[in-house]
Amino acid sequence: MIPLIVAALIIPLLTAAFILFARARIVIKRIHMAGSIITSTVLLTLTYGIYLSGPVGQGLLYMDHLSAVLVTLIAILTFTAALFSLSYMDKEVAHEPSPGKAVKRYYILFQIFTFTMISVLVVENLGLMWVAVEATTLASALLVAFSFSRAAIEAAWKYVMVCTVGICLALLGTILLYFAQLSTGLEGEALSWLALKAIGGKLDPSMVKIAFIFIIIGYGTKVGLAPMHTWLPDAHSQAPSPVSGLLSGALLSCALYVMMRNIAIVRDSLAFDFIQQLLVGLGLFSVMLVVPFLLVQHDVKRLLAYSSVEHMGIITLALGIGTPLAVYGALLHIFNHAIAKSGLFYLAGIITQEYRTKQIMRIRGILAQMPRLGSLFLVFVLIITGAPPFGIFFSKFIITWAAFAGGFTLVGTALLVLLGAVFAGMMHYSFQMVFSSQTGTEHTTPMGAGAATAVIVSLLLITISGFYLPDALETVLHQAATIVTGG
Amino acid sequence: MMQVISVMISPLLVLALAPLVAGIIKKAKARMQNRRGPALLQSYYDLHKLFHKGSIISSTTSWVFKIAPYIYFATALAAAMLTFFAGPLVEFADLFLLVYIFAMGRFFLALASLDSGSAFGGMGGSREMYISVLVEPALLLSLLTVALPAGTTSMDNMKTMAEGFPLTLPYVLGAVAFFMVAVAETGRIPVDNPDTHLELTMVHEGMLLEYSGCYLGLIHWASMVKQLTILVLFTSLFLPWMPVVNGGILIEGIFFAGKLLIAAVLLAVVETSTNKLRLFRLQGFLAVSCLLSVLALVAQ
Amino acid sequence: MSLMIILLMFTAFLLTRVTNLRTAVSILLVQSVVVAFSCLVVGLETGKTHYFIAALLTVFIKAVIIPYALFRIVGRLKREKETDSFLSPNLSSLAAVAATAVAYGFIDRALPGIISRDALAAAVAIVLIGLQIIMIRRQAVLQIIGLNTMENGLYLLGLSVTKGLPLIIELGIFVDILVAVAILGLLTYRLKLSYLSTDTTLMQKLKG
């Protein structure tokens, strides 16, 4: 198992190195695709291994069921994003002065980004986890700024600044947590998650409380919780669409993962209703705050980005409720949201390429001109807003159910109503773009094979997850929920 | 057997008597206006004439135009049979059924008025439906002043209940309310003028403008039957007192006829002593009726 | 150690006042050297080797590479100067004083009787001042410096309360900072190319 983990870390870096020395674009693409497929396979094998044999760890590397959930996710998402990038990027760089270089840069950064995300999930130490999270920001910042247009630079700048400031607060929290660990006087590796988890109950509550606040706000910035979410719509809207999909689906989930790791530790020493109030409050606030942005929006990718904020809010809320059911729902929702949202970003990418604008006002008549694309987009919007019988409906339902069962009746009702408002906003703009007889563009190009496959794979996965989860995934999800709830 | 015979006879009786009542009202009205007025039996002559004349059917019309008189006639007769308190079907009479049987006749007549394609017909139909909309709640409310104490909407029980009711203020209020509705429902001044021949002021007559011959006869006859029915309703529910003498069916019949006569003359008096209201003042008129009914219900 | 803390606070205060980019980078350099010295001091106190390595790394990365990189960027940015800050230098110094007061107040209130109270409070104060610099200053380079100040404050915190993080983590942090500065520097350069200025308030296109 451990060699596999190491392999999962090394393969993306190796791929990046190979790409660096490759010349022809077709070769670059092949290396890239091969690397991604191998990475994904390794990651899926890891999950299966964890399902069979339980947590593994050695030194600084550690994987348990919680990481397995996220690893699965990364495996799926890097695969679809890699696949989608193939045709998308060709079109994207067509107008660059030196397309070959740009493509090369993109694929290298892509692989490095994958590496940083995987490293977040496989390290055991909270300090290293912090390092890895910061590394994801840095790796993705250049992807966000990929086109170096004014808007892209602006987005990347804000992304790095806001996230780094946030992450600095998380570091402050982590140091305080370390201080609390030292203060117990017990032996144990510094900031080791397992060690901290073992002595969780003995940590000084007042210190842990402050540490936890800093950690939640710090990683919350990265998760995109309001009001620290400000970087998110900028970065998501300016990044190339496969990267937007990865940012929204994988990166936010990784940040959530780190948050969950920390929650698992502090649960033993803090009064539980403190954690509940903090997380439920932040979660509900996030859902609430995005509503006006979804009701009045002009940019299709920003629309999707705000929807991500909303979903992160829902997940945080579920984590705050904290019952095993709620956490299970949260994990399932992370999974479903990642797949659906990345699919949606891919589609939005195709749309923006075809219409050469992100302005909703200018995108008209998708269904009339590109029936397949239009219907796929519509279906995905329905999925993301929680229409049955797709996966998101179920995870949303489980979370709401957990809210009611956990005594958060008012919160649950408020959440349902807010989701209705979100639905109204999302649908309004989607209808404008999809149904209309006016035309926005004259000539259309057929969807690339890679792009189509990526979208179809996402659609299939999200549809199946509505009806059936493989036993392995189901078990892993349950075990992961137990880990977060302190089992 | 007796029952079957009376079922057969009662409609004929109604049909036979209705023009007479209409004649009485006309005569009384004329007398009060210091006119000689038409003969008491003039309505019979009119009907006789109409039923011996051919008719002109507008080429614009369809079969709806032709069936409407039949249905109107049938509803009037059915209403009479279900209200005529001497009749054998009385136990089947129900307030809501009665109201809706009237509505049925009106429905088809209004359709027929539109079928002719003339503006006058349409205007008549439109106004008739307007009046019916105002009348219906008032009619129901005034009947409820009797039905609610009776605890049932069966006409028979309502009548029994009314007979045992002492002459009190609520009763009088209810009676006045119903009488106002009766004026509207029979199409008399101040709601409608049955004698007008000026197209723009016609309501009920406006709908009939295109009818002639026996179709017109049917409708006229049905209107008279309807008028009689409503008067009977009034007398049975709001003037229910009978003499203490037990003189069998004949004495009762005569007494009943007397009360009917009073009601008919009352109608004539009202018609003579008031002016026709402007069409859009009717809301107020019927609102007063509703208010009186409500007062009656409160006071009970 | 207290001397180091005082020096650090002093540099942080200075940073709130400078308008010249080159001066600001120099101050950051001094700050980093002070941080390295503190590390060395702790190393001498405890006698553990990894502090010496950490101090060496600090000097190398924070006092050599980063200032060098920033100097190079500043060299390319001709006629860039901090003007029309959100707050005037006096007011921003006042804000820094306020931040220090808040930090002390907060530490006393939340963690009464903690051992290294001064160091903790100073560290929090420096973090807050760093945040302030990012908020108040318009120039991209100054914002980068603000970020570094924050990081230095945190480093100081780690040193003073926990006697430093494990070496591998520190190594990671150093690499992150280095890469962050590199990327921000690259972005600053691109900023200059496309906006012809490194005034970050120009970047207000993405909204809503």
Next chain:
Amino acid sequence: MNATDFYYLTLLLFFLGIVLPIVMPIGDNRINFIAHGMAAGGSFSAVLCAIFIFIEGSTVLPLFTWQHLGLVEVKFDYLGAYFLLMAGILGTVTSIYAIGYCKEFYGRRLRLLALCFNGFLLSMVIVFTINHVVAFLISWEMMTILSFFLVNHEWEQTANRRAAYIYLVMTHIGTAFIIAAFLLLATSAGSFSFSHWGHIPLSEAVRNSIFLLGLIGFGTKAGIIPVHVWLPQAHPIAPSHVSALMSGVMIKSAVYGLSRLLLEFLAPVSLWWGLVVLVLAILTCLLAVLYALMENNLKKVLAYSSVENMGIIFLSIGAGLVFAAKGQALLAGLAWTAALFHAFNHGLFKALLFLGAGAVVQATHLKDMEEMGGLIKTMPYTALLFLIGSAAIAALPLSNGFVSEWLTFQSLFYLPQGIEGIGGKLGGAVLVALLGLTGALAAACFVKVFGITFLAKPRSHRAQAATEREWTMLVPMGVLAGLCITLGLWPNLVLKPLKMMLATYPELSTAGLIDNQWVGLVVTAGYDETILAISVAAGALLLGITLALVLVTHRSLPERSGETWTCGIYPTARMEYTGTGFSKPLRIAFASILRPHRQIIVDVQGNDYYGSKLEYRITIQHVFTEKIYKPFNERIIRGAKVFRKLQNGSLRLYIGYILTVTIVALIWSSR
């Protein structure tokens, strides 16, 4: 064969109806026949299934065990079967009608239409039978989404899109309330199976919140004012066979849901629930029928009339709640009978009218009644059937509409027995009077609809060129018309199973409703029995007609044909009374509610006295749309625009947010 087999057959056929249009590479003509044939077959099998349920009694059919969510079952009980029967009958006729009607859609996304239609039917069948709340919610939401696609089928027009959007969003938000209500119940009961939800001990506050949430949720689907606004917009723009199904069955699913909620889950009920429902219902009836009367778009009139009829159904539900709260089982039984029977009847005649309207719209390609007219001559069968539907919806005696309206009247009449004192008496009387007013307005409305659409001379070339539709469209309408009359004459056909169903609820008793085969209905709820003598009334009417026929035809009088008298001018269609004119007196009478605004544009070029052109426009104010929804919507948008300033692009502001949150959180934590 038994109920289960037919149920599976239904599911199978609908499933085929969904899959075949996707996979079969054949022409639209065959798709049309196959898909709608499947739909018709499936629906008919649903009818048989429902009948067998009534014969065999309730059964539970376990399907599968769902992770976390427990055992999913299909429950065949009488309540479900009653609605299944309704869905089956209407599904069958509308599917057959669709075969003819959908020829219009050849080459215009017919496959999508057909498969959504099958899916829509499937989801409704599942809604009425499933016994598991999550499965219920899924099929409920599927019903909404699929019907949205049907409504939105002709999305090329902006107005359609807008209406479909409002429909989707409003019902989606309604579903949110239903989910909240059901989750409250589920967490209290500790189970997702409807079977375990009866008589759960709940606190008063929880019960009341469940009621209110359920009322809002289901009320939205039912189109109860003030959450009705989607209905008059969505129903008219759907293809007509879909409108028929939506008005006929889909909005009744709200009645189904409320029945389950109020009869099974929340029993015993509180008095004030009934009062709330009564007030909303009467408001719904009156306003909707007034709007219907003012409307000139044929299908919109029908849509508003659906709102009105939902109001009538809710009136009896309200009365039923009042009686049940007071323990008056007999009267409660009467009121629920009235409600559910009217639901059934409305399904029949409203579907008939929508199908008829569809035929007219297809034949003329017109929507506005003011341009129609004279269709009775070119489309005689459609006209006759439409007339029967109009008579039924105007509750004329001998139609099924009258029977259920009579029952509603009766249940309102007995209201004083549920509410003591003068309040009950007056309330009952006023409600009866207002229902009478509603009835009269509905009659006026349908006089207008039929008269303006079908009678007199055609008002446009298109109306003149209309032709009768083919038999696949006429036969379904004929079946519905036949059912309307059959149930009007012999209501026990449906009342009998209905009574069987209501008798299963201990709070209700149907012993007071005696079916006297020969006379009609006998209600023994008051001090004495009240009789609805259908046969007598029919006999009397028949007698009257016979007598009239004898009078007229006993001697053959000459009958001449001539022109309508129009003061000596040759009559043209332009002299006919218009729909707007027809409803004008009522518009003036109810001006305080309708707030009509009229605009007269005179072009006096050429001649100062009679000008060359005169245009008359009248608009009325839909009070809830204008006074609540529009300002609300505007305020939300304005508010959203203000909130958007939070993200104004300034980095320092963003950093400030983080700082603020940190400080707030720290202060809050050390409180």
